Amino acid sequence: MSNPTAAMIVIGDEILSGRTRDSNMHHLAGQLTEAGIDLKEVRVIGDEHGTIIAAVQAMSKVYDYVFTSGGIGPTHDDITADCIAAAFNANIDVRDDAREILAEHYARSGTELNAARLRMARIPDGAALIDNPVSAAPGFKLENVHVMAGVPSVFQAMVASVIPTLTGGAPLISKTLRIERGEGDIAGPLGQLAESYPLLSMGSYPFQKDGRYGAHIVIRGNDDEQIDAALAELEAAFQ
Amino acid sequence: MSNPTAAMIVIGDEILSGRTRDSNMHHLAGQLTEAGIDLKEVRVIGDEHGTIIAAVQAMSKVYDYVFTSGGIGPTHDDITADCIAAAFNANIDVRDDAREILAEHYARSGTELNAARLRMARIPDGAALIDNPVSAAPGFKLENVHVMAGVPSVFQAMVASVIPTLTGGAPLISKTLRIERGEGDIAGPLGQLAESYPLLSMGSYPFQKDGRYGAHIVIRGNDDEQIDAALAELEAAFQ
Incomplete structure (x- = not known):
């Protein structure tokens, strides 16, 4: 699979x-x-x-x-x-x-x-x-x-x-949420989210530009619905 | 060494x-x-x-x-x-x-x-x-x-x-000659030159830009005089 x-x-x-x-x-x-x-x-x-x-x-x-x-x-x-x-x-x-x-x-x-x-x-x-x-x-x-x-x-x-x-597999779906908070504030909730969605992979990529900073959180996997659910949870945690 | x-x-x-x-x-x-x-x-x-x-x-x-x-x-x-x-x-x-x-x-x-x-x-x-x-x-x-x-x-x-x-070595010297000829024309003389200078490394990097083409020949080594001598031979071969 x-x-x-x-x-x-x-x-x-x-x-x-x-x-x-x-x-x-x-x-x-x-x-x-x-x-x-x-x-x-x-x-x-x-x-x-x-x-x-x-x-x-x-x-x-x-x-x-x-x-x-x-x-x-x-x-x-x-x-x-x-x-x-x-x-x-x-x-x-x-x-x-x-x-x-x-x-x-x-x-x-x-x-x-x-x-x-x-x-x-x-x-x-x-x-x-x-x-x-x-x-x-x-x-x-x-x-x-x-x-x-x-x-x-x-x-x-x-x-x-x-x-x-080439014989390909299920194309990887990747969605990104931009959060304007320090990575150190994002890390706790993100770590918990990653544990509750073991089939998804979640990465945090910090940015700093024009005086603003935060991280792009990238959630990857094969199940579009799961990715959307995880994104929604993450978004709710930082509202 | x-x-x-x-x-x-x-x-x-x-x-x-x-x-x-x-x-x-x-x-x-x-x-x-x-x-x-x-x-x-x-x-x-x-x-x-x-x-x-x-x-x-x-x-x-x-x-x-x-x-x-x-x-x-x-x-x-x-x-x-x-x-x-x-x-x-x-x-x-x-x-x-x-x-x-x-x-x-x-x-x-x-x-x-x-x-x-x-x-x-x-x-x-x-x-x-x-x-x-x-x-x-x-x-x-x-x-x-x-x-x-x-x-x-x-x-x-x-x-x-x-x-x-860090403990460094002899800094590598690198000099480049631009030759506006096809790599296939450069390859023969360059190969002979590489054989007669075994202590130098020679690389050929083709380019194609604005309708001109050729290759950058990069000669690397630790001996500046040898590099210059090799470059002069190469230049003479393509005049």
């Missing part, structure tokens, strides 16, 4: 060094929540063979779906495809279907399909390609791992084509 | 559901890089006892420093402090030094220091407090784990007071 679970692996030294601000995690999180799939864990790791292989093996065993972003371009530091193949003991080489997509794309712009660009056609045996309407070079799915690009516009396009292929 | 290593644990259901966009990871990453400390891994996990304890135990063994953000407020879903204590088998209770800080802060604003707010004075035995100049409630350091708030302004203030206490 519980929702399918998911994990994400963000691959890239540039995120860990602070050079680049990741935005793919936030995008995927929102898309999965809408689809009724629970994102349980995200790991951000560097461009290192052993680290990537270990993370893929560990997380693909524990979660229903795994998504990666980054490291599938043409340069020497793009090692994700080879690591995914290694993680599943799959053979990897330039594959005809991927090469054809690239050849057609580069022919259109009169660009040479050189050795570096051909690296982007390296796809593990048995993997299904993921469409890239932005810049052609495909992602792929092997076992339960979806391998996607790090460039946000490409990542988002790939997510859009992957989401409809 | 290599730099100290670090990991971060971002704790919060609201990040994984896509409700909130994390900004603390990017901030900490930049601060650590400046200090010569290598951030090797970030994990984003939910507000669950077992998950938090397992992550803290695993990562505090592997890395020199661990930093957490989130889950140290007054509400029932703030369980980080208790999980850190459990991870190290430390006793935890309201501690006099932390209670005094809160009492003084709330007395100033005429706010009651009730049971919920007192939860923020729960500090494990043996932990050192981390100053919170924004909203008083302290973070703490236990073993090699620095426990900090999730609210970005508070997190940043805590990081500012923690960084000078």
Whole structure:
């Protein structure tokens, strides 16, 4: 009865060094929540063979779906495809279907399909390609791992084509009540409410803006009526 | 000779559901890089006892420093402090030094220091407090784990007071060359350059903006002269 679970692996030294601000995690999180799939864990790791292989093996065993972003371009530091193949003991080489997509794309712009660009056609045996309407070079799915690009516009396009292929659960309903009181005043009644609605999850997210302060109380669950009842109780407690 | 290593644990259901966009990871990453400390891994996990304890135990063994953000407020879903204590088998209770800080802060604003707010004075035995100049409630350091708030302004203030206490390494030098050519054209010469400078790390980050495209090539290392020599070779290759 519980929702399918998911994990994400963000691959890239540039995120860990602070050079680049990741935005793919936030995008995927929102898309999965809408689809009724629970994102349980995200790991951000560097461009290192052993680290990537270990993370893929560990997380693909524990979660229903795994998504990666980054490291599938043409340069020497793009090692994700080879690591995914290694993680599943799959053979990897330039594959005809991927090469054809690239050849057609580069022919259109009169660009040479050189050795570096051909690296982007390296796809593990048995993997299904993921469409890239932005810049052609495909992602792929092997076992339960979806391998996607790090460039946000490409990542988002790939997510859009992957989401409809996943088996989702009951979409999580989430409603928010804004209470202009200190979190310390809200905490007591909120804690009691959480105990009397064990099937709902309740979070408190403080804000402070333009001289006003308080917290957004977010109540999440699958039962709309229960959420409304809990919200009404909470609202009554702070009138 | 290599730099100290670090990991971060971002704790919060609201990040994984896509409700909130994390900004603390990017901030900490930049601060650590400046200090010569290598951030090797970030994990984003939910507000669950077992998950938090397992992550803290695993990562505090592997890395020199661990930093957490989130889950140290007054509400029932703030369980980080208790999980850190459990991870190290430390006793935890309201501690006099932390209670005094809160009492003084709330007395100033005429706010009651009730049971919920007192939860923020729960500090494990043996932990050192981390100053919170924004909203008083302290973070703490236990073993090699620095426990900090999730609210970005508070997190940043805590990081500012923690960084000078850490032993850093040689600050990483990072220089960037912008090349207006397709990554597929850059990849060959860049790969050869990376092989002839094994002590430097080179990354390629493609961009596409206002009808222009190319890549930023980032060369990182500790030896300024080597970096400049490599940059000059790369520049010459694309003139």
